């Protein structure tokens with residue numbers, strides 16, 4: 001790479017405002033050909049917005065987009081793609097009823113005469129792309145039947161249909177397994193070797209540092225600087241991003257454990273999980289670690305009354321309970337922060353406040369009317385506690401940044417003051433600062449006497465927050481560790497289904 | 505100019521596509537007919553819109569909850585025939601409650617099939633539309649029904665009475681609209697309907713009894729039909745077997761005009777009232793201009809399309825948009 005080389009893409013002084021929000025405030029950004037340029041910033045810093053401007057989905061209020069030396073104006077994603085700019089979305093944007101192949105070539109299906117779709121070519125080409133991505137499914141399958149990770153792969157495959165100049169990955173790994181990540185990184189390196197400029201957005205520092213050549217940091221919509229990855233470290237990047245250093249040590253402050261609050265005996269629900277037994281005490285954080293698909297989410301859903309078990313018992317405070325619906329679970333003090341915020345966590349068309357108070361709206365009344373004051377008080381409290389960035393409680397949750405949406409869901413269940421709090425992938429898509437705050441919050445909740453269950457596919461997270469760790473593999477509990485016993489190796493073995501003799 | 509306003513996305517007037525269109529229509533009509541803006545004419549339009557209006561209140565709630573109700577038209581036939589027929593047989597004191605109960609039962613059937621069994625609401629209520637029409641014919645044996653003593657019954661007050669010079673149908677419509685507007689915008693039940701319509705899955709994950717909420721929206725819709733039937737029966741003092749035919753589309757048109765999203769989760773009863781009035785004024789204006797009644801349908805259609813377009817354009821911030 002010579003120094004005189006033209007950037008593949010340059011953004012100059014981009015300003016973008018939404019009602020009440022200055023999402024981008026004069027941002028400069030450039031990507032060289034063959035470079036992986038990471039874009040970092042807190043939730044709501046404007047990363048996705050910047051990329052949407054780049055991909056023709058938003059028009060900037062001010063500023064210029066320069067591709068290969070020429071200023072361009074792009075008003076649709078298809079136009080952007082024609083310029084060689086492809087965006088892989090943070091949130092999946094596939095048509096579930098269509099085949100993977102149709103999704104890959106959406107808007108540019110190969111045609112025969114009279115506008116008929118050329119299916120042979122379509123499937124041939126898309127299968128070639130899927131093969132390059134090492135996918136174990138074919139273009140003919142319907143997207144709705146694919147796992148989330150495979151849907152993500154389809155989304156990525158879309159980028160490979162043209163000779164891209166710049167490919168943007170907006171948090172591509174949020175729902176990928178480690179193995180799938182390896183494949184993704186290979187693809188990125190492959191694109192890079194062919195001279196494609198890559199923009200990579202992620203909240204995972206380890207990924208940023210293995211992949212990227214340079215790092216640009218945004219904060220509150222403003223450009224904070226660009227660093228060369230080789231000359232910097234996590235601490236410097238974090239300080240640029242959130243204005244302070246992070247304490248990543250485990251909170252080891254001892255607090256006494258109370259009685260067993262929740263106990264599960266031989267709970268089975270074929271074919272999802274079988275013979276699950278464990279207990280959680282007041283003041284304890286139990287981590288459930290395993291691969292995606294190990295049955296952890298399904299156990300949580302059963303405890304929350306969303307599935308009925310085939311056999312087994314659930315005990316709360318020592319007495320057996322029947323949980324037939326979420327309302328039963330809520331009455332017993334069990335809360336679930338679900339895995340998928342957009343589908344299960346939020347009513348996107350509703351505002352922030354209403355979403356947060358939804359489970360308790362029946363009780364927040366003065367006379368027959370919902371008490372707006374009580375609702376706003378709750379919202380304000382958790383907005384401050386979780387540092388949710390939104391211009392006001394009136395904002396619909398649809399336009400919040402991904403991380404802030406997640407915080408609304410967490411706030412919703414914290415405000416219920418549950419006795420047992422189950423959180424499923426609580427920090428997916430959350431920035432490092434808030435992530436460590438959520439971790440501390442979970443520890444603090446335990447210290448106040450809550451029983452907390454954390455389901456996570458991120459080992460550092462599980463290690464950091466749990467007092468005990470339950471390792472699961474394909475619907476079964478393989479082993480239980482205490483925080484003192486656990487080692488990374490034994491944990492990896494357990495979740496891969498390797499039974500080892502108990503450590504003496 | 506309008507485009508710029510829309511782009512700015514700000515001023516309420518641009519967002520209120522329906523309000524803009526409504527005012528434009530009023531201006532055009534009042535320029536073309538000097539009878540249009542007279543107090544008499546306005547009152548009569550209000551009175552005529554009451555039946556559609558009361559029904560539209562219920563359907564708005566169903567639609568906000570994420571479903572459709574196409575059965576309200578034949579349900580209106582059923583309820584009106586029943587209340588008129590029973591009036592002379594057992595007297596109005598009994599006829600009204602029995603008719604209300606029977607209509608609620610029909611609503612409960614809708615609610616059960618759609619809320620509890622989770623069947624598609626379009627198919628269920630379309631089926632109910634013809635099933636209920638059949639039921640009416642079986643009940644009446646094809647005969648139209650009449651109230652014999654039209655002067656001596658207090659049943660007349662609902663359709664023909666007035667308080668302080670305001671016709672009873674208008675009062676009933678106003679009252680229903682206000683009550684349900686308050687319920688929808690300030691009470692827990694309303695919040696739950698919006699939530700269930702906006703995202704059923706997330707509502708269930710928040711402990712909201714989705715089936716029960718949907719069930720209740722159909723009960724409300726049936727209740728509104730029963731009220732509309734009282735007004736209609738009392739005004740006409742008789743009923744044809746198919747008196748409600750086609751009402752479902754007029755009602756739905758008013759709801760859509762009012763900007764309630766057919767996808768569920770968004771909408772407002774007060775705006776539906778605006779939609780109802782707008783439809784009524786358009787039809788009235790065309791009649792005053794000497795147009796045959798069937799032009800109303802063409803014009804109504806155009807108005808709906810324009811209103812919906814302005815509405816989405818305001819949301820997107822531009823008139824033509826490649827992305828949602």
Ligand SMILES: Nc1ncnc2c1ncn2[C@@H]1O[C@H](COP(=O)(O)OP(=O)(O)OP(=O)(O)O)[C@@H](O)[C@H]1O
Pocket residue numbers: 018019021023041042043044045046047048049050090389390399400401402403404429431
């Ligand atoms: N269509 C919109 N209307 C109004 N506000 C918006 C819209 N899109 C984004 N915003 C706001 O702009 C800001 C930046 O959002 P953006 O999605 O770019 O954040 P992000 O950096 O991608 O965050 P995350 O890491 O959480 O994904 C946020 O405050 C968000 O609420």
Ligand SMILES: [Mg+2]
Pocket residue numbers: 047048049090170401402
């Ligand atoms: Mg984002």
